[in-house]
Amino acid sequence: THILRLLLGDQLNPEHSWFAAQDEGVVYVLMEVRQETDYVLHHAQKILAIFAAMRDLARHLREAGHRVRYVAIDDASNRQSIPANLAALMAHYGAQTLQYQHPDEWRLDEQLCTWGAEQTFAVQAISSEHFYTTRTEMAEVFQGRxxxxxxxxxxxxxxxxxxxxxxxxxxxxxxxxxxxxxxxxxxxxxxxxPDARPTHDHSALWATIQAAGVQSFGHPQAHALRWPLNRAEALAWLDHFITTxxxxxxxxxxxxxxxxxxxxxxxxxxxxxxxxxxxxxxxxxxxxxxxxxxxxxxxxxxxxxxxxxxxxxxxxxxxxxMPGYDERNALGHSTPLPDWFWTGKTRMRCMQHAVGQSLEHAYAHHIQRLMVIGNFALLAGLDPAAVHRWYLGVYIDAFEWVEVPNTVGMSQFADGGLLATKPYVSSAAYIDRMSDYCSGCHYDKKQKVGVRACPYNALYWDFFARNEGTLGSNFRLGMVYRQLQKMQGPQLDALREHAASLRTRLDAL
Ligand code: FAD
Missing domain, CATH: 1.25.40.80 (Serine Threonine Protein Phosphatase 5, Tetratricopeptide repeat)
Structure with a gap:
């Protein structure tokens, strides 16, 4: 063996140019490691689907005549860290070169770069051949802006x-x-x-993951996992989406x-x-x-x-x-997440549905993520780093490179407005216009104060009042601040008092 090639859990493209030819001197390595299951608390389906898809690709590559070393989560020789496993496998195969595809997460990129520089064998990083743009191209477009x-x-x-x-x-x-x-x-x-996605029974793999002690949250759907787990299934699902x-x-x-x-x-x-x-x-x-x-x-x-x-x-x-973007907190928010982010048990019907389906399906669509969950988090002043970790854990599609800008930037305005020109927030009126959530809710979408008032309403005005120093000069918010001006006095005082009381008992909403 001369070359070891690492494939990460989000690098499952069987048509990468690596696989164009078979080569006895190349061993492809895939590994299920605690390092990757544990960097944040993940949704059960996310762990299960990624492992199942990795196993599927390993099988596919073997069938296509490639040499594959698959390190399962419960293998006795698994050192549970990517560098430790790589070091052992390089020695085991007597390989001279390690190759990997550029990781999309800064965390992994940094780890492999740092570790690679200390090795005596050659370590080479190549393109994953996936994106339209290179990592740095956009920074060049926007230089100085x-x-x-x-x-x-x-x-x-x-x-x-x-x-x-x-x-x-x-x-x-x-x-x-x-x-x-x-x-x-x-x-x-x-x-x-219709939902024509495939249905997989991965209860045996789920039992293995649990026996290995991996922690998770949310419903595993192990008997009926609905995500496409290989390219053929993904193509069939794409076809279905385009036509129907x-x-x-x-x-x-x-x-x-x-x-x-x-x-x-x-x-x-x-x-x-x-x-x-x-x-x-x-x-x-x-x-x-x-x-x-x-x-x-x-x-x-x-x-x-x-x-x-x-x-x-x-x-x-x-x-x-990056690094550092994931820790931005331009509005200085620090309230911990209410417990119902982990249970869906709140009387706000919009949140019940958006959080509830996230726990059940590891999925919510964009407007639920942005205008229900993210909206509430921002209005309530939740700690953006904690919000980021929740989003990174809960969604099937969550990988830092895409999750962090969406959460920290677009949704929580914690980058101070680099990505979004104004905060994506709304009171109950927007949610009511775009959904059927408000009818039948415990709270009244029309009321602003009082025990049955929809919490979004008072929190909305309080958010703008409290952040006037930072947001007051934003030209896209002129209307909001003019309205706020008119509410000065007892009306705004009552709203802010109600909002303050809501913010002390978020768990009970
Ligand atoms: P569709 O609505 O059908 O859109 C098609 C595709 O477009 C998606 O599959 C996705 O690849 C892409 N896309 C759409 N919106 C965005 C966006 N804002 N940024 C990047 N790509 C987008 N998307 C992720 O892939 N991973 C995440 O971790 C993630 N976290 C998010 C967190 C927050 C707070 C918000 C507001 C959005 C987040 N998004 C994330 C973006 C978007 O919500 C999801 O891509 C989308 O909901 C995925 O579902 P879909 O495939 O049905 O998307």
Whole structure:
């Protein structure tokens, strides 16, 4: 053996150029380690799905004629750390070179770089061949600017990759953005698409994970795990999404409903983030649906923007601002998470649903993450680092490079407005407009103070009053602060008093 090649749990692309040829001198190494199960408390499904998908890839590679060493969580020789296992395996195989694909998390990148530099054998890092952009490209686009506008980056990406660009070089349909056609509440029609994802029984693997002592939270769904676990399954699911669901994606992108945990969202983030699918092929499939006339432009543009725009953009933010970005706390928030983040047991019906389905399915769609859970966390002044750890643990698709900018930046405004031009917060009115959560809730969406008042209302005004020093000069918040000005006096005092009392008893909401 000459070369050992490491594959991390989110590097599950069987079409990487590494696998183009078989080579007896190359051993591929995959490992299930406590280092990776324990850096944050993870949702049970996240651990189970990643291990199951790693095992699937190992099987696939062996069948394709590659040499594979799979270190299972309960192997006696498992040292439970990536460097310790690598050192032992390099010696075992007498290998001269270790190769790995660039990790997407700063934590792992740093660990492998530091450790690699101390070794006597050659250590080489190569591309994972996944993203449109390099790690540092976006920092170059925005060099010297205070604010890094997504829209600016996104238009460049559309042009550069010729996505939804017409023959004259203009954006398809004449507009870059179709948000005003999207963002509708869902009235119960059109009918929800069927959930055609595969169903896996991984109860034996789950028993192994538990016997190894790995801690987790949330429902493992071990008998009926619904996530695609290899490229073939991911491609079939992508196909299903494009043909049945994409046409309605745009219109109901921001809608929320007690009747569906996904509405018309794609559930593709796990397959994308583990690299079973490449973003290019997902974008191409969506674009082709528009050209074939099977999906309208606003839906396709809205979907493409999430992947070609947001996904690459947050990655650029992450690499430009790590280390340290994950610890930012521009508003000085420090309240611990209420217990019901771990149980879903709150009387706020929106939170009950959004947190509840997160625990049950390791999934919530974007607007639930942003405008229900994140909104509440920001209004209530929860510690952004604790909020970040919760998001990093709970979602099936959560890996730091994408989770941190979304949580710390977009959702908690803890980067002081680098990523978002204003805080994403709202009172009950927005949640009520976009969902069916408020009807039947213990709290009254219309009341601002009193025992039955929806907590979002008083917390909303208190948030702006309390942060006037930092946010008062933000030109996008002019209207809010003018309104606040008019409320000065007994009205605002009562709101702030109620908010203060809510903030001392978050656990009991
Ligand atoms: P769809 O709505 O169908 O979107 C299609 C794809 O676009 C997604 O699969 C995803 O790859 C991409 N995408 C959409 N929005 C974003 C975004 N804001 N940033 C990056 N990519 C995006 N996404 C993650 O992949 N991992 C995370 O850990 C994560 N944490 C988040 C935390 C918070 C507080 C918020 C507000 C958002 C977070 N997101 C995260 C972004 C987004 O909510 C998820 O990508 C999306 O809900 C995944 O579900 P889906 O595949 O059904 O997405």
């Amino acid at each position: 205070k604010q890094w506008l997504m829209e600016h980056f996104y238009r460049r990406m559309r042009q550069r990759h010729s996505v939804l660009i017409d023959e004259a070089g203009e954006p398809e349909g004449g507009q870059w953005n179709y948000d005003h056609d999207n963002r509708k509440p869902w009235p119960g029609t059109p009918a929800l698409p 669901t994409l046409p309605d994606f745009g219109a109901y992108e921001d809608a929320m409903s007690t009747k569906s945990s996904r509405l018309f969202h794609s559930l593709l983030s796990f397959a994308l983030n583990t690299k079973m699918l490449r973003p290019h092929e997902v974008v191409q499939r969506a674009q082709a649906a528009y050209h074939a006339g099977t999906a309208p432009l606003p839906a396709v543009e809205g979907f493409v923007r999430q992947i070609l725009g947001w996904r690459e953009y947050v990655r650029g933010i992450y690499w430009a601002h």
